[in-house]
Amino acid sequence: MAQISDKPDKSNKLKARLPRGLADRGPAEIAATRAMIEKIRAVYELYGFEPVETPTIEYTDALGKFLPDQDRPNEGVFSFLDDDEQWLSLRYDLTAPLARYVAENFDTLPKPYRSYRVGTVFRNEKPGPGRFRQFMQFDADTVGSASPAADAEMCMMAADTMETLGIPLGAYIVKISNRKILDGVMEAVGLGGDANLNRRLIVLRAIDKFDRLGVDGVRQLLGEGRRDVSGDFTKGAGLSEQQIAPLIRLLQFSEMYDAFQRGDLPPPNKGFPNPFIVPFEEWESAILQGHTGVTPRKLDGLKLLNPSRKKFDYSFGMELLDFAANLFDINETLAAGLNELAEIESLFQAAGYVEVVKISNPYAFAFEKTKVPQVIIDLTVVRGLEYYTGAVFEAEVFAHDDDKRPLSLGSVGGGGRYDGLVSRFRGESVPATGFSIGVSRLQTLLSMIGKLDAKPEPGPVVVTVFDRDRVADYQQMVASLRNAGIRAELYLGSGKFGPQMKYADRRNAPCVVIQGSDEKAKGEVTIKDLIVGAELAKLEKGRDEYLQKQAEAQRAVPEAQLVEAVRDVLKRHGLASR
8 A cells, every 4th residue: 555655756846936916914914004094994984984794705797898808808807707607706896886875875875975895896907017907996986966966075085084094185085077978079070979889998998097197108009909018909990190199289289288378379369257156147348359269159059058147256276177168169068077176276275275266357267376176177187987977086196306386196086977877777877976096006005105114013012931731821821911901821832941032032022931940930921122132232332222122121020010011112112001
């Protein structure tokens, strides 16, 4: 009979390897994530949102057609066929599962329904630098309100969250636009209607890659297609240059305004006042007559703006809306987007998130200097997912170069209005809006700018084992510490004292408890402060500070005073027991 060897067969050992696009996380990173999440949670709850959890797996049809990358297998999601022949998928965001949850519990939920969720999502996308297949998001959503105030609140909450996380004003900005503006531009170039749905999706995904690929890359994706550095070819939307031009103009909207503001390009002589500051009926017809820049078609478009005929206060955002009215041909869809942004901007004004200033001439671009805003209108924000129907927003973080010029570190969150997502299950209109923070990305950027403590949390107090026959005594010490709310563990390895101390050091233990035969005979335990010990190693011997710390580093106390002595060590280093 063949004998089975106790020794492993090294020739067939399995190679330990991590799949592409995934990452392991250690205690320090997990602790930092936990601290960050609790700060975000506090802001969300301050705004009245309550927690809810949904499963990681959903029926694939519940995720709908709104998938992030249909060029990849399984349409951008990880899917599998269940034993009942139903397709299931790992969630790619937290919004689609929320829509299913609200629809399923619609009659019992308060409306509007305000909830937040935190969890892991999965994308079946091509991995790359900073692009992962698994990451964490933290969402807040209001379902059941069509009010622009709900969208404004999401942006204000995002700004408050950035500041709660220690990102100061000027190092972040929350940018808002409206998907109807892009939809209006696409209608104007012949991409309206259900027949062009797939081409619009390609356009959306192309434009959403603007930050990564730049104008030339997006132009290729809007045209015949683009081949990346690896040789992979992505088929484009097949638009003509005439169709592409207004879309590129929208992407470069902020750059064009900045160029006018700097004087690199002359401001357009538009011949009409800001329609959000001066309602259309108050315009003097004499100003419009004979002005070549104001055609009858342009006038028809301008009449669609500010239908409530309000006299909004002036702010930087109102000027940007005026600039957009000058730059684009206005149809009903585009006008609806600009009008909604004007209402939202007025709410930012009222809440103090943007500054209101006085202007003397509403017929000219003021280029007024205002204080740094927390929220800004930026028409280049489009968001790549199809389900957005109105306001869209992003939170962006900045660093500054030596000349104090802002350098974008990228987006750390975004969201928008999705009025059609819940209605797929209900057959009736259910308006909704939400904001999602990319926890993993935000944590990376906070670490980069020094706003997140990445040091590992202090480990447990380690009770060492000198005498193997007295494990029960040592276990009793551990129990007394735990009962007092002090995190503690018994050394369970087989090493002698040296390896035990190395173990405690690797565990980042604040102190160790030692009781050999001599201490036992005296009824004492020795408390060794490892934090002070590390500081002691850096000091010159014989100096007063060295002698003081040497006395603190190790001391013997009666066994009955174990808990009190350990608490003194923790208190010395600002570490509270639980």
